[in-house]
Amino acid sequence: FWDAADPNNPVRFQSENEFKSLGSISIVPFPSQLTVVKDGKADFANFTTITYTDELVRKHVEISATKGTKAYGKPLAIKETPATPEANSIHLSVDAEQPAEGYTLQVTDNGIRITASEAAGFFYALQTLKQLLPHQYFAESVQQVEWTLPYVEISDRPHLGHRGYMLDIARHFFNKEEVKRVLDIMAFYKMNRFHWHLTDDQGWRIEIPEYPRLTEVGAIRKGSFSNPGDGRAFYDDTEYGRGMWYSQDDLREIVAYAAERHIEIIPE
Numbered sequence: 001f002w003d004a005a006d007p008n009n010p011v012r013f014q015s016e017n018e019f020k021s022l023g024s025i026s027i028v029p030f031p032s033q034l035t036v037v038k039d040g041k042a043d044f045a046n047f048t049t050i051t052y053t054d055e056l057v058r059k060h061v062e063i064s065a066t067k068g069t070k071a072y073g074k075p076l077a078i079k080e081t082p083a084t085p086e087a088n089s090i091h092l093s094v095d096a097e098q099p100a101e102g103y104t105l106q107v108t109d110n111g112i113r114i115t116a117s118e119a120a121g122f123f124y125a126l127q128t129l130k131q132l133l134p135h136q137y138f139a140e141s142v143q144q145v146e147w148t149l150p151y152v153e154i155s156d157r158p159h160l161g162h163r164g165y166m167l168d169i170a171r172h173f174f175n176k177e178e179v180k181r182v183l184d185i186m187a188f189y190k191m192n193r194f195h196w197h198l199t200d201d202q203g204w205r206i207e208i209p210e211y212p213r214l215t216e217v218g219a220i221r222k223g224s225f226s227n228p229g230d231g232r233a234f235y236d237d238t239e240y241g242r243g244m245w246y247s248q249d250d251l252r253e254i255v256a257y258a259a260e261r262h263i264e265i266i267p268e
Contacts, residue, residue, distance in 0.1 A: 027131045031156035041148035051081040052092040057122040073142035102157030107149045120262040164193035170200035173244035187261035197268045203241045215245040
């Protein structure tokens with residue numbers, strides 16, 4: 001792991017004991033700094049409210065509260081508050097000293113405290129909080145599990161400004177909802193650049209109203225290259241691509257969906 005405080009030192013854990021104690025906390029990517037402040041676990045049931053001090057985080061708070069309630073089974077109240085956090089709350093407050101996309105997160109018996117300087121930092125802090133909770137958080141129905149969190153103090157910021165993923169849908173098409181699922185997974189792992197390979201000789205996948213034949217003809221191919229791994233490599237004769245393209249409205253919707261998750265789309 002990289003030590004963000006010293007980019008020339010790739011060793012994040014200085015001893016096997018440190019690795020065993022911190023490595024059991026599953027956060028990907030691992031934070032720049034993470035300290036377990038005491039043994040045991042905080043009971044998530046004690047935290048009944050999500051509070052915030054700035055409108056820039058309201059939407060992120062609402063999405064997290066709604067998603068978590070499905071599995072947790074207990075609604076979290078949401079409200080804007082002054083700078084002083086309430087007891088037993090998950091409190092988000094602005095700290096102008098935090099670096100771009102950076103945040104701090106602290107878990108105590110009295111609540112969870114998150115600070116950041118901008119919306120992206122708060123968003124990434126909430127992704128970390130999700131990873132600290134049991135994985136059943138992502139279920140669509142109430143889960144009977146031990147809803148606890150380790151007592152940690154985290155200070156994090158990205159080591160790299162460009163954290164990207166490339167999807168080639170010229171060859172193998174992903175529909176609109178599948179692309180959104182990819183963006184959700186990227187956001188969970190704090191990736192911020194979606195390289196979208198939209199056109200190639202294998203298929204044209206975006207609507208250009210002035211040139212309709214790009215999709216009427218260019219989206220379709222007579223066959224696809226196959227390599228089963230047994231020494232054979234060939235083109236089959238199965239048509240592929242008919243109707244497999246994105247409308248202008250689809251593209252606008254996906255771009256907006258990505259932006260809400262602090263992901264920039266780089267079209268190719």
